[in-house]
Amino acid sequence: MAKKVLIAYFSLAGNTEKMAEFIAEGVRFSSNQAVLKKISEIKNAADLEGYDGYIFGSPTYFLDIPEPVKTFLFLGRKADLKSKLAGAFGSYTHDGNAPGMVLDTMQYVFNMEPFELGVLKLKEHELAIYDRHNPSVEATEKMRACQDYGRVFGEKLGK
Secondary structure, three states, X not given: OOOEEEXXXXXXXXXXXXXXXXXXXXXXHOOOEEEXXXXXXXXXXXXXXXXXXXXXXXOOEOOEOOHHHHHHHHHHOOOOOOOOEEEEEEEEOOOOHHHHHHHHHHXXXXXXXXXXXXXXXXXXXXXXXXXXXXXXXXHHHHHHHHHHHHHXXXXXXXO
């Protein structure tokens, strides 16, 4: 039976959202189910339950996690995520701290199992140039990195 992965993300400029979509494709390449949700769609701890793995996405703004992501992480403390596989990703301009802080929270606060590949973080300008109809080589490599992250995460969960 296929495993189910929640990919919850916050994105203002759309770059972290692009990453989430390609990570979800990768999870599906592993024959598992990916559920994409904006963190604003998750209203309570019950909305986080019922998944086999979790990948949370956050851009880095002003060297920090954006406030909506912090609020979301406090909500996550109320859910039973212990021992679940955890991954994190995000986009950034000059320093990509947020995905690492999110994964640390997942590991040390929620007691989740951190994904062996760690965090995936990509510079915003590399993502902004991606166009599915006319992708540059550089942008295609970044999107493949997202797909690979999701695929390996799904393979780690098994089928």
